[in-house]
Amino acid sequence: MLPAHDLALLKTTLGRDLTDVELACFENLWSEHCSYRSTKRLLRTLPTTGSGVLLGPGDDAAIVRFSETCALAVGMESHNHPSYVEPYDGAATGVGGIVRDILSMGARPIALMDPLYFGPLDSEKNRYLVEQIVAGIADYGNGIGVPVVRGELVFDPSYSGNPLVNVVCIGTVDPGRYITARAKRPGSRLVLVGAATGREGLGGASFASRDLAGDRDAADRPDAQVGDPCMEKLLIDAILAMAKTGKVLSCRDLGAAGLAGASSEMAGTFGAVIHADRVHLRETGMTPREIMLAESQERMLVEVAPGDVALMGEIAERHDLAWSDIGEVIDEPRYIVKLRGETVADLPIDLLVGGAPLCAWETSPYSAETPFVRPKAPVKDLALGILAHPDVARKNWVYERYDREVQLRSVSLAHDAAVLRLEDKALVLSCGCNPAQIYLKPFEGTANAVIENASNLACLGAEPLCIVDCLNFASPEHPEIAWQIEQCVLGLGDAARRMGIPVVGGNVSLYNESDEFGTQIKPTPSIGMVGRGEVREWTAPRSGENLVLIGTTLPDFGGSVLDAVTGCGGSAPAMADPAVVAVVRNLVEAGKVTAATDLSRGGLLAALAKIAPRADVTLAGDPLAELFSETCGRFLVAVGDEAALAGTEHRIIGTVGGDALTLRLKDGTVVIAPEEIETALATTARTMRY
Incomplete structure (x- = not known):
């Protein structure tokens, strides 16, 4: 429901009571999920422009130039609350929604990434959520023929009761022919294409702006949206065929707030009249409120000239899709909804779209770092414990569910970043962040998330083109959470400016907390980064090559995997x-280097285990810092001749080869056999029974 102060403001502004449809429109379009009322001021501080940015934040997706003949449509979204309530369908429809955001720009979706965050796997409920969410993403992505080429899996108690499902999609479009979501001219028609409208997802936008309370609120939760990848595939082909005619003036996906959200935001520059009784429906007896606010999936709204309506209908029918001419753009700044000639909503469109009062929450800094307590376990035991932690262990049990080769662009999908062939260049993709470190240092941790993703691209010789983000937090009504949000956005902006990478779009997801589990998520400003480089596959170090460390190692253990395993602080x-x-x-x-990987989760030990499990390594410093520190901005590279690194500050730490990973430390030698490494890295797969 609308907060009392919002309702009072609307009644005063309009000078009357609101109809049922009008109340529902404001409840959803003024929700945090749609209006960004708690974060809009902060988001305006981010660097969003650059020589390659053709269209920045504010549309369904950004458009960034890749070459003279190819542009990228890039977007990132969350589907967190629905994925807890109905994990399979919530995750599947999250994929469907971000794909349609890319499609609405007239772009062909070519790749997906899925940063995912869950509670610990010792909980049966969390294992169920992981299984169902991964299955939903896999089945939908595979069904529409768009590969999931990159992802992230993070496990932390704070996500029990509120997992995060973030999805990035990238598409390709002619730089001179992309479509935007803003209506172009009064008098044009609004055509709804795709699935019939049912009652599912009612109030989804407002639901996404509340915390996940216990079962007592189950009656307030919207009916689950159910995705149909076969319908989505038809919709992709149909919308691209419509775009190819050059006659689509604007296009928008029906996502949060359903038809009311899509049509009002599309027509916001002018105005619109919507005839709710013309919408093709799946169920009888639907009320105007249900027709306008339902979040049924696989639907798109296109603006065309009156003379082109029949052509759009013909294309829809050719692809076995239903369609309806449901309204028009008007030259009056009003949003009007009619049912069989009766007006059921008549609102100033600029009040509905963009008129939500901004929130200014009290902030309160905190200090959560604790003194370091040196673990007493032997180094080898610590090493195997870190390799077995699900943040470090192999993720094949997830990735093998995805058809990662569909569309035949994949070049290299292992290790630091995904490489796809696009024209004669490489499209290089990375995603994720480290919530445990960000919780301790929100500004620095978010800045390091930018640097770490850029490091992943650097290991494949790629230059970053842009960033998209999904800013996931608990309730901003808590002063310490409001401070987290502020610091994270400022840290993101600072690192992006220093590296010259524009932040071109994204999503904010707040109120990620659960009364049922007594949890608030750790701050999770998840990053998606897109880069360009030469086509190259990631290569493993070769026997006899030198292993070299670049970057400075410090005893940084707070928020590390060592901290997660031992509680060392x-x-x-x-x-x-x-x-x-x-x-x-x-x-x-x-x-000049034959292999490169950046050091992140699990530190140097995890990097060695994954790319050089047979090597002889000598480390002169403190063994814990050398092996397990997660200082950002460090790389492990392999070279045949040290002369190739002339002028680069570096440290040779060993050579590739031998029968095991031999670690010569200042207080003794540790030998970890390949089978011990393999057993540890396969721990999570065994836990999930894969």
């Missing part, structure tokens, strides 16, 4: 110097 990493990223990228581009 400690300081989280400071913001890294982004200059080292360019150094490594240049080395890779010039062919």
Whole structure:
């Protein structure tokens, strides 16, 4: 329901009571999910422009130039609350929604990424959520023929009761022929294409703006949206065929707030009249409120000239899709909804769209870092425990569910980033963040998320083109959460400016907390980064090559996997110097290193286990810092001749080869056999019974 102060403001502004349809429109379009009323001021501080940015934030997706003949449509969304209530359908429809955001720009979707965040796997409920969410993403992505080429899995108690399902989609479009979501001229028609409208998802936008309370609120939860990938595939083909005619003036996906959201936001520059009785329905007896606010999936709204309506209908029918001419753009700033000639809503459109009063929440800084307590377990036991942690262990049990080769663009999908062939260049993709570190240092941790994703691209010689983000937090009504949000956005902006990477779009998801489990999620500003480089596959180090460490190692254990395994505490990493990223990228581009990986979760030990499990390594410093620190801005590279690194500050730590991973430490030698590494890395797969 609308807060009392919003309702009082609307009654005063309009000078009357609101109809049922009008109340529902404001409840959804003024919700946090649609209006960003708690974060809009902060988001305006982000760097959003650049020489390659053709269309920045504010549309269904951003448009970024990839070459003279190819542009990328890039978007990122969350589907968190629905994925807890109905994990399979919530995750599947999250994929469907972000794909349609890309499609609405006239772009063909070519790749997906899925950063996912769950509670610990020792809980049967969490294992169920993981299984169902992964299955929903896999079945929908596979069904529409768009590969999931990259992802992230993070496990932390704060996500029990509120998992996060974030999805990135990338599409391709002619730089001169992309479509936008804003209506172009009064007198044009609004045509609804795709699935019939049912009652599911009613109030989905407002539901996404509330915390997940216990079962006592079950009656307030919307009926689950159910995705149909076969219908989505038809819709993709139909909308691209419509776009190819050059006659689509604007296009918008029906997502949050359903037809009311899509049509009012599309027509916001002018105005619109919507005839609810013309909408093709799946159920009889639907009320105007249900027709306008339902969030049924696989629907798109297109604006066309009156003379082109029949052509759009013909294309829809050719693809076995239903369609309806449901309204028109008018030259009066009003949003009008009619049912069989009776007006059921008549609102100032600028009040409905963009008129929500902004919120200014009290902020309260906190300090959560604790003194470091040195673990007493032997180094080998710590090493195997870290490799077995689900944040570090192999994720094949997830990735193998996805058809990652469909569309035949995939070049290299292992290790740091995904490489896809696009024209004669490489499209390189990375995603994720480290919520445990960000919780301890919100500004620095978010900045490091930008640097770490850029590091992933650098290991493949790719230059970042843009960032999209999904800013996931608990309730901003808590002062410490409001401070987290502020610091994270400022940290994101600072790192993006320093590295010259525009933030071109994204999503804000607040109120991610659960009364049922007594949890608030850790701050999770999840990053999606898109880059361009030469086509190259990631290669493993070869026997006899030198293993070299680039970057400075500090005893940063707070928020690390070592901290998760032992509870050791400690300081989280400071913001890294982004200059080292360019150094490594240049080395890779010039062919001076044969392999490169950045050090992130699990530190040097995890990197060695994954890319050089047979090696002889000598480390002179404190063994815990050398092996398990997660200082950002560090790289492990392999070179045949150290001379290739002339002018680059580095440290040779060993050579590739041998029968095991031999770690020569200052207080003794640790030998970890390949089968021990393999057993540890397969722990999560065994837990999930894959």
